[in-house]
Amino acid sequence: MTERYIELHAASAFSFLQAASQPENLIERAAALEMPAMALLDHNGVYGAARFHTSGKRNAVRAHIAQRFLSPASDRG
Numbered sequence: 001m002t003e004r005y006i007e008l009h010a011a012s013a014f015s016f017l018q019a020a021s022q023p024e025n026l027i028e029r030a031a032a033l034e035m036p037a038m039a040l041l042d043h044n045g046v047y048g049a050a051r052f053h054t055s056g057k058r059n060a061v062r063a064h065i066a067q068r069f070l071s072p073a074s075d076r077g
Helices: 023-032 049-059
Strands: 007-010 037-043 062-068
Touching: 023 037, 023 049, 037 049, 049 062
Parallel strands: 007 037, 037 062
Antiparallel strands: none
16 A cells, blocks of 8 residues: 555635635645645635635545634634
8 A cells, every 4th residue: 555645734825824825726736746635724714615625626636625713812822
């Protein structure tokens, strides 16, 4: 069995000030690297989920969607 890397913490341009890649570009790169799957973990929303999922189907990469929610209380020290 060949071990393959799967990115489980990729953020897209929909994570404001966290990343710059479009969801489609993330999937296309995963396909080029022969990754069987990738997870999109955007911050405070799932705004790129539809584009990520659609591109995953088009490129035969399993697209996993997640969201990282940061509450205002978590910013307090």
